[in-house]
Amino acid sequence: MNDDADGDEGHAHVLVTGATGYIGGRLVERLHGRNAHIRCVTRDIGRLEGRWAGVELIQGDLANEEASRQALEGIDVAYYLVHSMASGSSFRERDRQIAQIFSAAAQRAGVTKIIYLGGLGDPAATLSDHLTSRHEVGRILAVCGVPVIEFRAAIIVGSGSVSFEMIRCLTERLPIMVAPQWVKFHCQPIGVRNVLEYLLEALDRPDAEGVYEIGGPDILSYRQMMLEYASVRGLRRRILVLPVPHPEWSSRFIDLVTPIPYAIAQPLVAGMLTDVVVQDDRALREFSVRPMSYRAALELALNRMASDEIETTWASSLASFSADGTPERQLAVHEGMLSDSHRILSSAAPEAVFDAACALGGDAGWPAGNALWQIRGLIDRVSGGVGMRRGRRHPRELRVGEPLDFWRVEALDRPHLLRLRAEMKLPGTAWLQFEILPDQGGSRIEQTAFFDPRGLPGYLYWYAFLPFHRFIFPGLIRAVRRSGEAEAFQLSE
Numbered sequence: 001m002n003d004d005a006d007g008d009e010g011h012a013h014v015l016v017t018g019a020t021g022y023i024g025g026r027l028v029e030r031l032h033g034r035n036a037h038i039r040c041v042t043r044d045i046g047r048l049e050g051r052w053a054g055v056e057l058i059q060g061d062l063a064n065e066e067a068s069r070q071a072l073e074g075i076d077v078a079y080y081l082v083h084s085m086a087s088g089s090s091f092r093e094r095d096r097q098i099a100q101i102f103s104a105a106a107q108r109a110g111v112t113k114i115i116y117l118g119g120l121g122d123p124a125a126t127l128s129d130h131l132t133s134r135h136e137v138g139r140i141l142a143v144c145g146v147p148v149i150e151f152r153a154a155i156i157v158g159s160g161s162v163s164f165e166m167i168r169c170l171t172e173r174l175p176i177m178v179a180p181q182w183v184k185f186h187c188q189p190i191g192v193r194n195v196l197e198y199l200l201e202a203l204d205r206p207d208a209e210g211v212y213e214i215g216g217p218d219i220l221s222y223r224q225m226m227l228e229y230a231s232v233r234g235l236r237r238r239i240l241v242l243p244v245p246h247p248e249w250s251s252r253f254i255d256l257v258t259p260i261p262y263a264i265a266q267p268l269v270a271g272m273l274t275d276v277v278v279q280d281d282r283a284l285r286e287f288s289v290r291p292m293s294y295r296a297a298l299e300l301a302l303n304r305m306a307s308d309e310i311e312t313t314w315a316s317s318l319a320s321f322s323a324d325g326t327p328e329r330q331l332a333v334h335e336g337m338l339s340d341s342h343r344i345l346s347s348a349a350p351e352a353v354f355d356a357a358c359a360l361g362g363d364a365g366w367p368a369g370n371a372l373w374q375i376r377g378l379i380d381r382v383s384g385g386v387g388m389r390r391g392r393r394h395p396r397e398l399r400v401g402e403p404l405d406f407w408r409v410e411a412l413d414r415p416h417l418l419r420l421r422a423e424m425k426l427p428g429t430a431w432l433q434f435e436i437l438p439d440q441g442g443s444r445i446e447q448t449a450f451f452d453p454r455g456l457p458g459y460l461y462w463y464a465f466l467p468f469h470r471f472i473f474p475g476l477i478r479a480v481r482r483s484g485e486a487e488a489f490q491l492s493e
Contacts, residue, residue: 158192368475
């Protein structure tokens, strides 16, 4: 990846839209080290607060003309990474409206370049509404005269992307798959790392303009993509292709078998009913990026998942938080994960709350539903698991990689993030995560249980234990808040 700052002097002020999304969040992380002032616009500024030091955050809906004007004021280069695929049947009209407002505002603000990530597909072919909308947005962005670099990509292979998660979930959970005819269509997938390289290099290319089709070196059917995933994972899989009469059945099946909701699965499947391959190699001729193979992208994504180096995944909708004693709760399915989130505000500083979260477990036990935790540990031990007998090394300190009862510390970023991975016997993989961010002179605490189910037993397990979550998790986050505030009070005396 080209991380040099040469050329950035002419692009001193950069706007990133869609920074809460999969690509946008990773892009900001990489732009952060360059010689540029970065501004992000989002409808919910709370989702980005405290994430990047020195990044300007603006709250606003780009469908509003005044919000777009404010976001683009003083901007040299704007990354356009927004779409409305999950907003229902009206997504195409909303995409069109936002692009028109943004394009006009960019022209008035004197923006010198718009960099847009769209969808790959032959314009002469019959495309899905989603791909048609992606192409339409590119044309609208250019209509006011601001130079546009439009990258068109098919499936982006990376830990946490929707397309990758669909392939992963289907292949992992179905040893024998009865697939529809669309798995015979061809796609030219590209690794997320290469997509980010293109987006970054576009900053340093004042001569670049127009449409660039980007893809990896491999052209594969969707069936081949799933079998290649199985090969990398060492799984034995059979895919039987049968004539499924209506594409919607496939979308409903994906909604049923995987955690990907129908609202996302439907446009994805519709986009698979035609070949999406690169027809113009202009991007390879004019950019220095040399995309990796599909297999290499798969291995990189799986390695990142295994070594806890995932940057943007499990992003939940953080709409509201409660300052009273009742945590806000959200049950969600997002990009391959089931989750149960609780959020609450605290008057204590993040450092005090983080210390309280790090003191959970061990001889002190768990402050909410401790008997239930002990019973679960006993069940695990009887079934041959680690149980709760490991305890913890230190009553208050934690290190990455060390055990904590039947958890292991997977990530620790003081004073903002603590993530524990369950090592009990489960039909899937489970995590318990605490995020603590500054808010209103105190802290915002976000406690989330994640679960990646393995087949039908995994789903049955998750929903069977949801009633127990109601007793344990609200009390757990309240206890962390209470302990953090007590510690802060003692320090203030």
